[in-house]
Amino acid sequence: MTDGAADLDRAVRDAGGRILAALVARFRDLDLAEEAFAFACAAAAEAWRRDGPPRDPAAWLYAAGRRRGLDLIRRAKVRGAYRPDDPEPVPTPEEAAMARLEPIPDERLRLIFACCHPALAPEARIALTLRVICGLSVERLARAFLVGETAMIQRLTRAKQKIRAANIPFEVPGPEAWGERLEAVLAALEIAYAQAYEDAAGAGEGAEFAEETLRLSGVLVDLLPAEPEVLGLAALIRLAEARRGARLGAEGEMVPLTEQDPALWDAGMLGEAASLLGSAAALRRTGPYQILAAIHAAHASRRETGETPWADIVVLYDALVMMRPSAVVEVNRAVALEHVAGPDVALEALVAANAEGRLDDHAPYHAALGRVCAEAGRRDEARAALQRALDLVRTPAERRFLERRLAELG
Amino acid sequence: MQYMLLIFEDEQAYSQQPALQDVVAQHMKLAAEMREKGVFVSGAGLQPSQTATTVRTAGAAKTVHDGPYPETREQLGGYYLVDVPDLDAALAWAKRIPVVDGGSIEVRPLIVH
Numbered sequence: 001m002t003d004g005a006a007d008l009d010r011a012v013r014d015a016g017g018r019i020l021a022a023l024v025a026r027f028r029d030l031d032l033a034e035e036a037f038a039f040a041c042a043a044a045a046e047a048w049r050r051d052g053p054p055r056d057p058a059a060w061l062y063a064a065g066r067r068r069g070l071d072l073i074r075r076a077k078v079r080g081a082y083r084p085d086d087p088e089p090v091p092t093p094e095e096a097a098m099a100r101l102e103p104i105p106d107e108r109l110r111l112i113f114a115c116c117h118p119a120l121a122p123e124a125r126i127a128l129t130l131r132v133i134c135g136l137s138v139e140r141l142a143r144a145f146l147v148g149e150t151a152m153i154q155r156l157t158r159a160k161q162k163i164r165a166a167n168i169p170f171e172v173p174g175p176e177a178w179g180e181r182l183e184a185v186l187a188a189l190e191i192a193y194a195q196a197y198e199d200a201a202g203a204g205e206g207a208e209f210a211e212e213t214l215r216l217s218g219v220l221v222d223l224l225p226a227e228p229e230v231l232g233l234a235a236l237i238r239l240a241e242a243r244r245g246a247r248l249g250a251e252g253e254m255v256p257l258t259e260q261d262p263a264l265w266d267a268g269m270l271g272e273a274a275s276l277l278g279s280a281a282a283l284r285r286t287g288p289y290q291i292l293a294a295i296h297a298a299h300a301s302r303r304e305t306g307e308t309p310w311a312d313i314v315v316l317y318d319a320l321v322m323m324r325p326s327a328v329v330e331v332n333r334a335v336a337l338e339h340v341a342g343p344d345v346a347l348e349a350l351v352a353a354n355a356e357g358r359l360d361d362h363a364p365y366h367a368a369l370g371r372v373c374a375e376a377g378r379r380d381e382a383r384a385a386l387q388r389a390l391d392l393v394r395t396p397a398e399r400r401f402l403e404r405r406l407a408e409l410g
Numbered sequence: 411m412q413y414m415l416l417i418f419e420d421e422q423a424y425s426q427q428p429a430l431q432d433v434v435a436q437h438m439k440l441a442a443e444m445r446e447k448g449v450f451v452s453g454a455g456l457q458p459s460q461t462a463t464t465v466r467t468a469g470a471a472k473t474v475h476d477g478p479y480p481e482t483r484e485q486l487g488g489y490y491l492v493d494v495p496d497l498d499a500a501l502a503w504a505k506r507i508p509v510v511d512g513g514s515i516e517v518r519p520l521i522v523h
Contacts (some may be wrong), residue, residue: 167496171496
Protein backbone atom coordinates (compact mmCIF):
# COMPACT_ATOMS: atom_id res chain seq x y z
CA MET A 1 0.00 0.00 0.00
CA THR A 2 1.45 3.37 -0.96
CA ASP A 3 1.29 6.29 1.45
CA GLY A 4 -1.59 7.83 -0.47
CA ALA A 5 -3.72 4.70 -0.18
CA ALA A 6 -3.06 4.34 3.56
CA ASP A 7 -3.98 7.98 4.10
CA LEU A 8 -7.17 7.57 2.13
CA ASP A 9 -8.05 4.45 4.10
CA ARG A 10 -7.57 6.25 7.38
CA ALA A 11 -9.45 9.38 6.28
CA VAL A 12 -12.44 7.33 5.14
CA ARG A 13 -12.45 5.27 8.31
CA ASP A 14 -12.11 8.22 10.68
CA ALA A 15 -14.10 10.88 8.85
CA GLY A 16 -16.10 9.04 6.17
CA GLY A 17 -19.38 9.10 8.09
CA ARG A 18 -18.94 12.77 8.90
CA ILE A 19 -18.13 13.73 5.34
CA LEU A 20 -21.02 11.76 3.91
CA ALA A 21 -23.44 13.17 6.50
CA ALA A 22 -22.31 16.71 5.69
CA LEU A 23 -22.86 16.03 1.98
CA VAL A 24 -26.32 14.58 2.64
CA ALA A 25 -27.26 17.58 4.77
CA ARG A 26 -26.11 19.86 2.00
CA PHE A 27 -27.74 18.11 -0.95
CA ARG A 28 -30.70 16.51 0.89
CA ASP A 29 -30.24 13.43 -1.24
CA LEU A 30 -28.62 10.27 0.08
CA ASP A 31 -27.92 8.72 -3.32
CA LEU A 32 -26.39 11.87 -4.72
CA ALA A 33 -24.24 12.30 -1.60
CA GLU A 34 -23.05 8.69 -1.77
CA GLU A 35 -22.18 9.03 -5.42
CA ALA A 36 -20.34 12.28 -4.83
CA PHE A 37 -18.41 10.80 -1.90
CA ALA A 38 -17.49 7.68 -3.87
CA PHE A 39 -16.23 9.91 -6.65
CA ALA A 40 -14.19 11.97 -4.18
CA CYS A 41 -12.56 8.77 -2.87
CA ALA A 42 -11.74 7.59 -6.38
CA ALA A 43 -10.29 10.99 -7.28
CA ALA A 44 -8.28 10.99 -4.05
CA ALA A 45 -6.82 7.56 -4.76
CA GLU A 46 -5.39 8.87 -7.99
CA ALA A 47 -4.41 12.38 -6.93
CA TRP A 48 -2.79 11.38 -3.63
CA ARG A 49 -0.75 8.63 -5.23
CA ARG A 50 0.49 11.14 -7.77
CA ASP A 51 1.00 14.22 -5.59
CA GLY A 52 1.16 12.73 -2.12
CA PRO A 53 -1.59 13.11 0.48
CA PRO A 54 -2.94 16.59 1.25
CA ARG A 55 -2.39 18.20 4.64
CA ASP A 56 -6.00 17.65 5.63
CA PRO A 57 -7.32 14.54 3.86
CA ALA A 58 -10.86 14.83 5.27
CA ALA A 59 -11.22 18.45 4.13
CA TRP A 60 -9.92 17.47 0.70
CA LEU A 61 -12.49 14.67 0.41
CA TYR A 62 -15.31 16.93 1.58
CA ALA A 63 -14.38 19.65 -0.90
CA ALA A 64 -14.12 17.14 -3.75
CA GLY A 65 -17.44 15.55 -2.80
CA ARG A 66 -19.19 18.89 -2.55
CA ARG A 67 -17.91 19.93 -5.92
CA ARG A 68 -18.90 16.66 -7.51
CA GLY A 69 -22.37 16.92 -5.97
CA LEU A 70 -22.90 20.39 -7.41
CA ASP A 71 -21.64 19.11 -10.72
CA LEU A 72 -24.10 16.17 -10.66
CA ILE A 73 -26.98 18.53 -9.94
CA ARG A 74 -25.93 20.80 -12.79
CA ARG A 75 -25.69 17.84 -15.14
CA ALA A 76 -29.13 16.57 -14.10
CA LYS A 77 -30.58 19.98 -14.91
CA VAL A 78 -29.02 20.00 -18.37
CA ARG A 79 -29.30 16.27 -18.95
CA GLY A 80 -29.73 16.81 -22.68
CA ALA A 81 -26.33 18.42 -22.90
CA TYR A 82 -24.57 15.71 -20.85
CA ARG A 83 -21.07 14.93 -22.07
CA PRO A 84 -19.34 11.96 -20.41
CA ASP A 85 -15.87 13.39 -21.05
CA ASP A 86 -16.42 16.50 -18.94
CA PRO A 87 -13.29 17.42 -17.02
CA GLU A 88 -13.33 15.72 -13.66
CA PRO A 89 -13.90 18.12 -10.80
CA VAL A 90 -11.21 17.91 -8.18
CA PRO A 91 -10.91 20.60 -5.54
CA THR A 92 -8.50 23.36 -6.41
CA PRO A 93 -5.84 24.11 -3.78
CA GLU A 94 -7.83 27.23 -2.84
CA GLU A 95 -10.97 25.19 -2.33
CA ALA A 96 -9.16 22.67 -0.17
CA ALA A 97 -7.68 25.52 1.85
CA MET A 98 -11.12 27.09 2.27
CA ALA A 99 -12.55 23.78 3.42
CA ARG A 100 -9.73 23.56 5.95
CA LEU A 101 -10.67 26.93 7.42
CA GLU A 102 -14.32 25.99 7.53
CA PRO A 103 -14.64 22.78 9.54
CA ILE A 104 -16.78 19.99 8.08
CA PRO A 105 -20.15 20.41 9.80
CA ASP A 106 -21.06 17.38 11.89
CA GLU A 107 -24.43 16.33 10.53
CA ARG A 108 -24.20 12.68 11.52
CA LEU A 109 -26.96 12.90 14.09
CA ARG A 110 -29.46 14.19 11.53
CA LEU A 111 -28.46 11.39 9.21
CA ILE A 112 -28.77 8.73 11.93
CA PHE A 113 -32.27 9.95 12.78
CA ALA A 114 -33.29 9.86 9.11
CA CYS A 115 -31.87 6.35 8.64
CA CYS A 116 -33.59 5.08 11.80
CA HIS A 117 -36.92 6.76 11.05
CA PRO A 118 -39.83 4.59 12.23
CA ALA A 119 -41.37 5.05 8.76
CA LEU A 120 -38.63 2.74 7.42
CA ALA A 121 -38.75 -1.04 7.71
CA PRO A 122 -37.06 -2.08 10.99
CA GLU A 123 -34.70 -4.48 9.22
CA ALA A 124 -33.52 -1.69 6.91
CA ARG A 125 -32.80 0.92 9.58
CA ILE A 126 -29.60 -0.33 11.12
CA ALA A 127 -28.26 -1.65 7.80
CA LEU A 128 -28.69 1.79 6.28
CA THR A 129 -27.16 3.48 9.32
CA LEU A 130 -24.11 1.23 9.30
CA ARG A 131 -23.79 1.71 5.55
CA VAL A 132 -23.82 5.50 5.61
CA ILE A 133 -22.28 6.30 9.01
CA CYS A 134 -19.71 3.50 9.30
CA GLY A 135 -19.26 2.87 5.58
CA LEU A 136 -19.85 -0.89 5.84
CA SER A 137 -19.91 -2.60 2.46
CA VAL A 138 -23.06 -4.25 1.15
CA GLU A 139 -21.18 -7.55 1.20
CA ARG A 140 -20.41 -7.27 4.91
CA LEU A 141 -23.91 -6.10 5.76
CA ALA A 142 -25.37 -9.04 3.86
CA ARG A 143 -23.20 -11.46 5.82
CA ALA A 144 -23.97 -9.82 9.15
CA PHE A 145 -27.72 -9.90 8.57
CA LEU A 146 -27.66 -13.37 7.03
CA VAL A 147 -29.23 -12.36 3.73
CA GLY A 148 -27.96 -12.46 0.16
CA GLU A 149 -26.24 -9.42 -1.31
CA THR A 150 -29.08 -8.87 -3.77
CA ALA A 151 -31.58 -8.87 -0.93
CA MET A 152 -29.42 -6.41 1.02
CA ILE A 153 -29.09 -4.08 -1.97
CA GLN A 154 -32.89 -4.20 -2.40
CA ARG A 155 -33.42 -3.47 1.28
CA LEU A 156 -31.09 -0.44 1.16
CA THR A 157 -32.49 0.81 -2.14
CA ARG A 158 -36.07 0.55 -0.94
CA ALA A 159 -35.24 2.48 2.23
CA LYS A 160 -33.43 5.20 0.29
CA GLN A 161 -36.29 5.47 -2.18
CA LYS A 162 -38.75 5.87 0.64
CA ILE A 163 -36.63 8.56 2.29
CA ARG A 164 -36.71 10.47 -0.98
CA ALA A 165 -40.30 9.78 -2.10
CA ALA A 166 -41.95 10.35 1.27
CA ASN A 167 -39.57 13.21 2.05
CA ILE A 168 -38.30 11.88 5.36
CA PRO A 169 -36.44 14.88 6.76
CA PHE A 170 -32.75 14.92 7.60
CA GLU A 171 -33.47 16.55 10.92
CA VAL A 172 -33.02 15.84 14.56
CA PRO A 173 -36.65 15.50 15.69
CA GLY A 174 -38.27 18.05 17.95
CA PRO A 175 -39.23 17.40 21.58
CA GLU A 176 -42.72 16.12 20.70
CA ALA A 177 -41.31 13.17 18.75
CA TRP A 178 -38.02 12.81 20.60
CA GLY A 179 -38.86 9.79 22.76
CA GLU A 180 -40.22 7.62 19.97
CA ARG A 181 -37.47 8.58 17.56
CA LEU A 182 -34.53 8.12 19.93
CA GLU A 183 -36.00 4.77 20.95
CA ALA A 184 -35.96 3.69 17.29
CA VAL A 185 -32.29 4.67 16.99
CA LEU A 186 -31.31 2.80 20.16
CA ALA A 187 -33.37 -0.26 19.22
CA ALA A 188 -31.66 -0.41 15.82
CA LEU A 189 -28.26 -0.33 17.50
CA GLU A 190 -29.28 -2.93 20.07
CA ILE A 191 -30.50 -5.30 17.36
CA ALA A 192 -27.28 -4.85 15.42
CA TYR A 193 -25.17 -5.62 18.44
CA ALA A 194 -27.27 -8.63 19.44
CA GLN A 195 -26.75 -9.96 15.93
CA ALA A 196 -23.00 -9.62 16.29
CA TYR A 197 -23.00 -11.15 19.77
CA GLU A 198 -25.24 -14.15 19.17
CA ASP A 199 -22.47 -16.58 18.35
CA ALA A 200 -19.97 -16.96 21.20
CA ALA A 201 -17.35 -18.05 18.68
CA GLY A 202 -17.96 -14.87 16.66
CA ALA A 203 -14.29 -14.17 16.33
CA GLY A 204 -13.98 -13.11 12.70
CA GLU A 205 -16.91 -11.47 10.99
CA GLY A 206 -18.98 -11.27 14.16
CA ALA A 207 -16.25 -9.51 16.12
CA GLU A 208 -15.58 -7.05 13.34
CA PHE A 209 -19.27 -6.25 13.05
CA ALA A 210 -19.54 -5.87 16.82
CA GLU A 211 -16.66 -3.40 16.61
CA GLU A 212 -18.62 -1.24 14.17
CA THR A 213 -21.71 -1.14 16.38
CA LEU A 214 -19.42 -0.39 19.33
CA ARG A 215 -18.00 2.51 17.36
CA LEU A 216 -21.45 3.75 16.37
CA SER A 217 -22.60 3.69 19.99
CA GLY A 218 -19.55 5.82 20.82
CA VAL A 219 -20.46 8.27 18.05
CA LEU A 220 -23.95 8.58 19.56
CA VAL A 221 -22.47 9.27 23.00
CA ASP A 222 -20.34 12.06 21.52
CA LEU A 223 -23.38 13.53 19.80
CA LEU A 224 -25.91 13.11 22.64
CA PRO A 225 -23.92 13.18 25.90
CA ALA A 226 -26.94 14.32 27.94
CA GLU A 227 -29.20 11.40 26.99
CA PRO A 228 -28.82 8.81 29.76
CA GLU A 229 -30.22 5.93 27.70
CA VAL A 230 -27.66 6.60 24.97
CA LEU A 231 -24.93 6.33 27.60
CA GLY A 232 -26.66 3.25 29.04
CA LEU A 233 -26.69 1.42 25.71
CA ALA A 234 -23.06 2.36 25.03
CA ALA A 235 -22.14 1.00 28.48
CA LEU A 236 -24.16 -2.17 27.86
CA ILE A 237 -22.37 -2.86 24.59
CA ARG A 238 -18.97 -2.27 26.20
CA LEU A 239 -19.76 -4.56 29.13
CA ALA A 240 -20.79 -7.35 26.77
CA GLU A 241 -17.88 -6.73 24.43
CA ALA A 242 -15.40 -6.78 27.35
CA ARG A 243 -16.23 -10.46 27.85
CA ARG A 244 -15.56 -11.51 24.28
CA GLY A 245 -12.21 -13.12 25.12
CA ALA A 246 -13.75 -15.20 27.91
CA ARG A 247 -16.74 -16.56 26.08
CA LEU A 248 -15.08 -19.53 24.45
CA GLY A 249 -13.58 -22.52 26.29
CA ALA A 250 -10.55 -24.63 25.36
CA GLU A 251 -12.62 -26.94 23.20
CA GLY A 252 -14.53 -24.22 21.42
CA GLU A 253 -17.52 -24.50 23.72
CA MET A 254 -19.49 -21.48 24.93
CA VAL A 255 -18.66 -20.54 28.51
CA PRO A 256 -21.65 -19.04 30.34
CA LEU A 257 -21.14 -15.71 32.06
CA THR A 258 -21.14 -17.19 35.57
CA GLU A 259 -18.36 -19.63 34.71
CA GLN A 260 -16.12 -17.21 32.83
CA ASP A 261 -12.69 -16.32 34.17
CA PRO A 262 -12.92 -12.61 35.05
CA ALA A 263 -9.19 -12.23 34.45
CA LEU A 264 -9.94 -12.65 30.76
CA TRP A 265 -12.36 -9.71 30.69
CA ASP A 266 -11.13 -6.50 29.07
CA ALA A 267 -10.45 -4.14 31.98
CA GLY A 268 -10.19 -1.04 29.80
CA MET A 269 -13.59 -1.67 28.25
CA LEU A 270 -15.15 -2.36 31.67
CA GLY A 271 -13.71 0.92 32.97
CA GLU A 272 -15.17 2.82 30.04
CA ALA A 273 -18.56 1.25 30.69
CA ALA A 274 -18.40 2.14 34.39
CA SER A 275 -17.70 5.76 33.64
CA LEU A 276 -20.51 5.88 31.05
CA LEU A 277 -22.92 4.42 33.59
CA GLY A 278 -21.74 6.93 36.18
CA SER A 279 -22.43 9.82 33.80
CA ALA A 280 -25.83 8.34 32.97
CA ALA A 281 -26.76 7.99 36.64
CA ALA A 282 -25.80 11.64 37.25
CA LEU A 283 -28.49 12.64 34.72
CA ARG A 284 -31.12 11.05 36.99
CA ARG A 285 -33.42 9.63 34.34
CA THR A 286 -33.32 5.88 34.48
CA GLY A 287 -34.42 3.60 31.68
CA PRO A 288 -34.22 0.03 30.42
CA TYR A 289 -30.77 0.31 28.82
CA GLN A 290 -29.27 1.70 32.01
CA ILE A 291 -30.89 -1.10 34.02
CA LEU A 292 -29.62 -3.73 31.58
CA ALA A 293 -26.14 -2.22 31.73
CA ALA A 294 -26.33 -2.17 35.54
CA ILE A 295 -27.13 -5.91 35.49
CA HIS A 296 -24.07 -6.58 33.33
CA ALA A 297 -22.00 -4.31 35.57
CA ALA A 298 -23.15 -6.27 38.62
CA HIS A 299 -21.88 -9.46 36.94
CA ALA A 300 -18.63 -7.67 36.13
CA SER A 301 -18.14 -6.74 39.78
CA ARG A 302 -17.20 -10.39 40.37
CA ARG A 303 -13.83 -9.41 38.95
CA GLU A 304 -13.13 -7.32 42.06
CA THR A 305 -15.16 -9.06 44.76
CA GLY A 306 -14.97 -12.68 43.62
CA GLU A 307 -18.73 -12.95 44.08
CA THR A 308 -21.79 -12.22 41.97
CA PRO A 309 -24.31 -9.99 43.80
CA TRP A 310 -27.34 -12.09 42.87
CA ALA A 311 -29.78 -10.33 45.18
CA ASP A 312 -28.99 -6.97 43.53
CA ILE A 313 -29.36 -8.57 40.12
CA VAL A 314 -32.83 -9.89 40.94
CA VAL A 315 -33.88 -6.42 42.12
CA LEU A 316 -32.59 -4.92 38.86
CA TYR A 317 -34.50 -7.53 36.85
CA ASP A 318 -37.64 -6.66 38.82
CA ALA A 319 -37.21 -3.05 37.72
CA LEU A 320 -36.57 -4.12 34.14
CA VAL A 321 -39.70 -6.31 34.05
CA MET A 322 -41.74 -3.28 35.09
CA MET A 323 -40.16 -1.00 32.49
CA ARG A 324 -39.94 -3.37 29.60
CA PRO A 325 -42.00 -6.48 30.24
CA SER A 326 -40.95 -9.46 28.13
CA ALA A 327 -40.87 -13.21 28.48
CA VAL A 328 -37.14 -13.22 27.72
CA VAL A 329 -36.42 -10.84 30.61
CA GLU A 330 -38.51 -13.07 32.88
CA VAL A 331 -36.32 -16.03 31.95
CA ASN A 332 -33.17 -14.15 32.89
CA ARG A 333 -34.76 -13.02 36.12
CA ALA A 334 -35.67 -16.63 36.97
CA VAL A 335 -32.07 -17.71 36.38
CA ALA A 336 -30.84 -15.04 38.82
CA LEU A 337 -33.58 -15.97 41.27
CA GLU A 338 -32.23 -19.50 41.50
CA HIS A 339 -29.10 -18.20 43.25
CA VAL A 340 -31.16 -16.25 45.78
CA ALA A 341 -34.23 -18.38 46.41
CA GLY A 342 -33.26 -21.84 45.17
CA PRO A 343 -34.15 -23.96 42.14
CA ASP A 344 -37.78 -24.69 43.07
CA VAL A 345 -38.72 -21.00 43.15
CA ALA A 346 -36.74 -20.42 39.94
CA LEU A 347 -38.50 -23.30 38.23
CA GLU A 348 -41.87 -21.85 39.18
CA ALA A 349 -40.84 -18.47 37.73
CA LEU A 350 -39.59 -20.10 34.51
CA VAL A 351 -42.80 -22.02 33.98
CA ALA A 352 -44.78 -18.83 34.63
CA ALA A 353 -42.66 -16.95 32.05
CA ASN A 354 -43.72 -19.43 29.40
CA ALA A 355 -47.34 -19.64 30.50
CA GLU A 356 -48.48 -18.60 27.04
CA GLY A 357 -46.07 -20.86 25.20
CA ARG A 358 -44.22 -17.98 23.57
CA LEU A 359 -40.85 -19.43 24.58
CA ASP A 360 -41.44 -22.90 23.16
CA ASP A 361 -38.90 -22.22 20.40
CA HIS A 362 -36.54 -20.06 22.48
CA ALA A 363 -33.34 -22.03 23.09
CA PRO A 364 -32.13 -19.99 26.12
CA TYR A 365 -35.43 -20.75 27.86
CA HIS A 366 -34.96 -24.50 27.48
CA ALA A 367 -31.30 -24.26 28.48
CA ALA A 368 -32.31 -22.36 31.64
CA LEU A 369 -35.07 -24.88 32.32
CA GLY A 370 -32.52 -27.69 31.94
CA ARG A 371 -30.16 -26.06 34.40
CA VAL A 372 -32.80 -25.31 37.02
CA CYS A 373 -34.38 -28.77 36.74
CA ALA A 374 -30.97 -30.37 37.20
CA GLU A 375 -30.37 -28.27 40.33
CA ALA A 376 -33.79 -29.29 41.63
CA GLY A 377 -32.92 -32.95 41.12
CA ARG A 378 -35.39 -33.48 38.28
CA ARG A 379 -33.01 -35.24 35.94
CA ASP A 380 -35.47 -36.51 33.35
CA GLU A 381 -37.02 -33.10 32.88
CA ALA A 382 -33.56 -31.53 32.78
CA ARG A 383 -32.46 -33.92 30.06
CA ALA A 384 -35.58 -33.28 27.97
CA ALA A 385 -35.16 -29.51 28.26
CA LEU A 386 -31.47 -29.59 27.32
CA GLN A 387 -32.25 -31.85 24.39
CA ARG A 388 -34.91 -29.39 23.25
CA ALA A 389 -32.40 -26.51 23.52
CA LEU A 390 -29.90 -28.53 21.51
CA ASP A 391 -32.50 -29.05 18.79
CA LEU A 392 -32.97 -25.29 18.56
CA VAL A 393 -29.42 -23.89 18.49
CA ARG A 394 -27.35 -23.77 15.34
CA THR A 395 -24.01 -22.31 16.41
CA PRO A 396 -21.30 -24.89 17.24
CA ALA A 397 -20.05 -23.20 20.45
CA GLU A 398 -23.52 -23.21 21.98
CA ARG A 399 -24.07 -26.79 20.85
CA ARG A 400 -20.86 -27.98 22.48
CA PHE A 401 -21.85 -26.29 25.72
CA LEU A 402 -25.25 -27.97 25.77
CA GLU A 403 -23.76 -31.36 24.86
CA ARG A 404 -21.40 -31.06 27.79
CA ARG A 405 -24.27 -30.22 30.13
CA LEU A 406 -26.18 -33.23 28.88
CA ALA A 407 -23.15 -35.48 29.42
CA GLU A 408 -22.76 -34.15 32.98
CA LEU A 409 -26.32 -35.21 33.72
CA GLY A 410 -25.34 -38.77 32.91
CA MET B 411 -45.03 18.61 -0.49
CA GLN B 412 -48.54 17.17 -0.49
CA TYR B 413 -49.56 14.15 1.57
CA MET B 414 -52.86 12.31 1.58
CA LEU B 415 -53.94 11.24 5.05
CA LEU B 416 -56.34 8.34 4.53
CA ILE B 417 -58.57 7.43 7.46
CA PHE B 418 -59.37 3.75 7.96
CA GLU B 419 -61.61 2.74 10.83
CA ASP B 420 -64.51 0.52 11.78
CA GLU B 421 -67.49 2.60 10.72
CA GLN B 422 -69.77 0.61 13.06
CA ALA B 423 -68.42 2.83 15.86
CA TYR B 424 -70.35 5.75 14.36
CA SER B 425 -73.72 4.03 14.09
CA GLN B 426 -74.85 6.01 17.15
CA GLN B 427 -75.71 9.66 16.52
CA PRO B 428 -73.87 11.15 19.56
CA ALA B 429 -70.59 9.43 18.60
CA LEU B 430 -70.90 10.68 15.04
CA GLN B 431 -71.68 14.26 16.09
CA ASP B 432 -68.78 14.26 18.49
CA VAL B 433 -66.23 13.09 15.92
CA VAL B 434 -67.57 15.48 13.27
CA ALA B 435 -67.02 18.37 15.69
CA GLN B 436 -63.45 17.21 16.27
CA HIS B 437 -62.80 17.00 12.53
CA MET B 438 -64.19 20.51 12.02
CA LYS B 439 -61.89 21.86 14.69
CA LEU B 440 -58.85 20.10 13.24
CA ALA B 441 -59.65 21.25 9.68
CA ALA B 442 -60.05 24.82 10.92
CA GLU B 443 -56.62 24.65 12.53
CA MET B 444 -55.11 23.18 9.34
CA ARG B 445 -56.60 26.06 7.37
CA GLU B 446 -55.28 28.58 9.86
CA LYS B 447 -51.76 27.10 9.59
CA GLY B 448 -52.01 27.07 5.80
CA VAL B 449 -51.53 23.30 5.37
CA PHE B 450 -55.10 22.33 4.39
CA VAL B 451 -55.55 21.54 0.69
CA SER B 452 -58.77 19.54 0.89
CA GLY B 453 -60.55 16.96 2.97
CA ALA B 454 -63.84 15.16 3.29
CA GLY B 455 -65.63 12.43 5.11
CA LEU B 456 -67.18 9.62 3.11
CA GLN B 457 -70.66 8.18 3.41
CA PRO B 458 -70.75 4.66 4.94
CA SER B 459 -69.27 1.87 2.85
CA GLN B 460 -72.74 0.36 2.24
CA THR B 461 -73.23 3.27 -0.17
CA ALA B 462 -70.13 2.26 -2.15
CA THR B 463 -70.19 0.86 -5.67
CA THR B 464 -67.11 -0.72 -7.22
CA VAL B 465 -66.20 -0.87 -10.89
CA ARG B 466 -64.00 -3.90 -11.54
CA THR B 467 -61.83 -4.45 -14.56
CA ALA B 468 -61.02 -7.86 -16.02
CA GLY B 469 -59.54 -7.76 -19.49
CA ALA B 470 -61.77 -5.55 -21.62
CA ALA B 471 -64.80 -5.98 -19.39
CA LYS B 472 -65.78 -3.45 -16.76
CA THR B 473 -68.41 -4.67 -14.33
CA VAL B 474 -70.23 -2.80 -11.63
CA HIS B 475 -70.57 -4.31 -8.16
CA ASP B 476 -72.28 -3.35 -4.95
CA GLY B 477 -70.02 -2.55 -2.00
CA PRO B 478 -66.46 -1.39 -1.32
CA TYR B 479 -63.23 -3.04 -2.35
CA PRO B 480 -61.67 -4.83 -0.58
CA GLU B 481 -63.83 -6.22 2.20
CA THR B 482 -62.08 -5.59 5.50
CA ARG B 483 -63.05 -4.73 9.02
CA GLU B 484 -61.76 -1.18 8.53
CA GLN B 485 -63.12 1.02 5.80
CA LEU B 486 -61.84 4.14 4.15
CA GLY B 487 -63.91 6.75 5.92
CA GLY B 488 -62.42 10.04 4.82
CA TYR B 489 -59.26 11.88 3.99
CA TYR B 490 -57.24 15.04 4.41
CA LEU B 491 -54.90 16.40 1.78
CA VAL B 492 -52.24 18.55 3.42
CA ASP B 493 -49.32 20.56 2.11
CA VAL B 494 -46.40 20.37 4.58
CA PRO B 495 -42.60 20.45 4.38
CA ASP B 496 -41.85 16.78 5.15
CA LEU B 497 -43.09 13.41 6.40
CA ASP B 498 -42.58 14.31 10.05
CA ALA B 499 -44.94 17.26 9.69
CA ALA B 500 -47.49 15.08 7.90
CA LEU B 501 -47.23 12.43 10.63
CA ALA B 502 -47.72 15.06 13.33
CA TRP B 503 -51.04 16.05 11.73
CA ALA B 504 -52.00 12.41 11.14
CA LYS B 505 -51.58 11.67 14.85
CA ARG B 506 -54.13 14.37 15.65
CA ILE B 507 -56.91 12.99 13.45
CA PRO B 508 -59.67 11.50 15.61
CA VAL B 509 -60.10 7.77 15.00
CA VAL B 510 -61.82 5.03 16.92
CA ASP B 511 -59.65 2.52 18.76
CA GLY B 512 -58.01 0.13 16.31
CA GLY B 513 -58.34 2.54 13.41
CA SER B 514 -55.40 3.84 11.40
CA ILE B 515 -54.26 6.69 9.22
CA GLU B 516 -52.26 5.90 6.10
CA VAL B 517 -49.94 8.72 5.06
CA ARG B 518 -49.03 8.78 1.36
CA PRO B 519 -47.06 11.39 -0.54
CA LEU B 520 -48.59 12.54 -3.81
CA ILE B 521 -46.71 12.06 -7.04
CA VAL B 522 -44.95 15.27 -7.94
CA HIS B 523 -45.21 16.21 -11.62
